[in-house]
Amino acid sequence: MQDGWVVTxxxxxxxxxxPDLLIFSxxxxxxxxxxFAYVFGGAIPIPGVNYKEYLMAGICTQTIAFGSALTAxxxxxxxQKGIVxxxxxxxxxxxxVLLGRTTSDLLNNVLxxxxxxxxxxxxxxxxHTSVPEALAGFGLLFLFGYAMSWVSAxxxxxxxxxxxAQSAGFIWLFPLTFLxxxxxxxxxxxxxxxxxxxxxxxxxxxxALRDLWGNAPAGFFRGTGWPSHHALLxxxxxxxxxxxVFMPLAISRYRKAxxx
Amino acid sequence: MADAIVAxxxxxxxxxxxxxxxxxxxxxxxxxxxxxxxxxxxxTTCVRILTTLLRxxxxxxQVGGIDVLARPQEVRRIIGLSGQNAAVDDNLSGxxxxxxxxxxxxxxxxxxxQRAHELLEQFELTDAANRAVRTYSGGxxxxxxxxxxxxxxxxxxxxxxxxxxxxxRSRLGMxxxxxxxxxxxxxxxxxxxxxxxxxRLCDDIVVIDHGKAIAQGTPDELKRQVGGExxxxxxxxxxxxxxxxxxxxxxxxETPTVDAEVRRLSAPVTGGAGVLVELVRRLxxxxxxPLDIGIHRATxxxxxxxxxxxxxxxxxxxxxxxxxxxGRQTESAGVxx
Numbered sequence: 001m002q003d004g005w006v007v008t009x010x011x012x013x014x015x016x017x018x019p020d021l022l023i024f025s026x027x028x029x030x031x032x033x034x035x036f037a038y039v040f041g042g043a044i045p046i047p048g049v050n051y052k053e054y055l056m057a058g059i060c061t062q063t064i065a066f067g068s069a070l071t072a073x074x075x076x077x078x079x080q081k082g083i084v085x086x087x088x089x090x091x092x093x094x095x096x097v098l099l100g101r102t103t104s105d106l107l108n109n110v111l112x113x114x115x116x117x118x119x120x121x122x123x124x125x126x127x128h129t130s131v132p133e134a135l136a137g138f139g140l141l142f143l144f145g146y147a148m149s150w151v152s153a154x155x156x157x158x159x160x161x162x163x164x165a166q167s168a169g170f171i172w173l174f175p176l177t178f179l180x181x182x183x184x185x186x187x188x189x190x191x192x193x194x195x196x197x198x199x200x201x202x203x204x205x206x207x208a209l210r211d212l213w214g215n216a217p218a219g220f221f222r223g224t225g226w227p228s229h230h231a232l233l234x235x236x237x238x239x240x241x242x243x244x245v246f247m248p249l250a251i252s253r254y255r256k257a258x259x260x
Numbered sequence: 261m262a263d264a265i266v267a268x269x270x271x272x273x274x275x276x277x278x279x280x281x282x283x284x285x286x287x288x289x290x291x292x293x294x295x296x297x298x299x300x301x302x303x304t305t306c307v308r309i310l311t312t313l314l315r316x317x318x319x320x321x322q323v324g325g326i327d328v329l330a331r332p333q334e335v336r337r338i339i340g341l342s343g344q345n346a347a348v349d350d351n352l353s354g355x356x357x358x359x360x361x362x363x364x365x366x367x368x369x370x371x372x373x374q375r376a377h378e379l380l381e382q383f384e385l386t387d388a389a390n391r392a393v394r395t396y397s398g399g400x401x402x403x404x405x406x407x408x409x410x411x412x413x414x415x416x417x418x419x420x421x422x423x424x425x426x427x428x429r430s431r432l433g434m435x436x437x438x439x440x441x442x443x444x445x446x447x448x449x450x451x452x453x454x455x456x457x458x459x460r461l462c463d464d465i466v467v468i469d470h471g472k473a474i475a476q477g478t479p480d481e482l483k484r485q486v487g488g489e490x491x492x493x494x495x496x497x498x499x500x501x502x503x504x505x506x507x508x509x510x511x512x513x514e515t516p517t518v519d520a521e522v523r524r525l526s527a528p529v530t531g532g533a534g535v536l537v538e539l540v541r542r543l544x545x546x547x548x549x550p551l552d553i554g555i556h557r558a559t560x561x562x563x564x565x566x567x568x569x570x571x572x573x574x575x576x577x578x579x580x581x582x583x584x585x586x587g588r589q590t591e592s593a594g595v596x597x
Binding site: 003006009013014017018081082083086087088089090091092 | 366
């Protein structure tokens, strides 16, 4: 754990010294908020709710998912530059590099979400619940983002260069985030896609956030079936399952990747 | 004296390529061993296996009496590694790099800070201590990386091509640093492509090629084996080759190597300038005016010509050895390190 913190601090120094990465990872979600609020939003009717209210949980979740791609890029970069060899020749914990990376990416994500939340408030999004519920929402968001970081870690450790990590880390996130209830109602999708969208971990997190932030008023169509009524539980289960599968996988990949 | 580093029959393959092919080496405690070889010979693979970064397919590896394969974490506590590509973080300052390494060796916060300051001072990086490493020159990065290997003053140190890519001046500086500050009672294994470097720094040299140790000895023994200095003559006309070969043999006492294509003859000599003067006089007497004449110090090329030439194709004509060597280089070009 202590080694993990040492590596986290090292990564945070990088954010401080090369702030471009943080700036650009912040600009993208702001762009999305503005685009969907003012460009696409008018064309996407969601019965029973104001689209800007509907949008923010979706965009937060999408942003946290895309933010996790940083983990793949950061690890691929470390592997390519040879600093991982240094780490592996030291008597430090084998998981420290991964713990440090995922932790610093989490903190990066917290900053991005904070900026985006302010942007959301500016376009008219509001949280209608109590402070603990609102905070629980952000907690769930960051838990899910942290879990996604470990998926991204596996990708970053499996590719052979930073350039590949840059595209491989992002590409699968497009179908994952768009094939969900983040921006549109699954009820409007082609029929075979609907169950996929409803069981999608992104959808369960988005729906849970809408509940926790009071952005899913009565009369709003939640979808059908078990996922639509157990969004919070399902999103927690998804996060736990992802962590359980991808943490050990990433650690074993780290050992192999570093000995290439 | 106990052996600080032992490798015995180590094999490591990458697909069809045998990066290490039954490699063995022993480094007595407190000595400096140079692992000399061309690109792709297996030097880096060897260092990576000894420093726990890579597992061999076969073989026994011990560092400080500890089995590297069975107890890698214990080995990591007693070694320092400075790799081929300076493994320092570009975005951290020199001080932050060293402090981080100290923390990861678990020597405690206060001690890590103290060591970082000491090492920056020792390696003349104090002025640049708080600057991001990406602003450092190549030589400074190497020095910092080397300092990183010494944070705990480990008893066993591995340096993988510590001067490759440095300009001659920085290389000289590195040699002094390694001689004075790195090797103070520690056991040191360093890899290099330069015979001169091995000569300057090492007690013993192992020549490695195609994953095998093909020669071992002190620098002097090895140079004797290689032939030390060679006298090279290039003549203007092929008709002069014969007479010059005879004269060259007289001063060298060895049969010269003749490369008819470029009209160049060479033979091992001892005695330096004196022999050169003697040959010039004899050429003058014979009325031959060479295009070029000079003493050529033994290089790694010569070592390989000589060592691998004898080892792999003893029946080959000397003139054919050059072609043979080129063939070998192309062969080994794709071997991952």
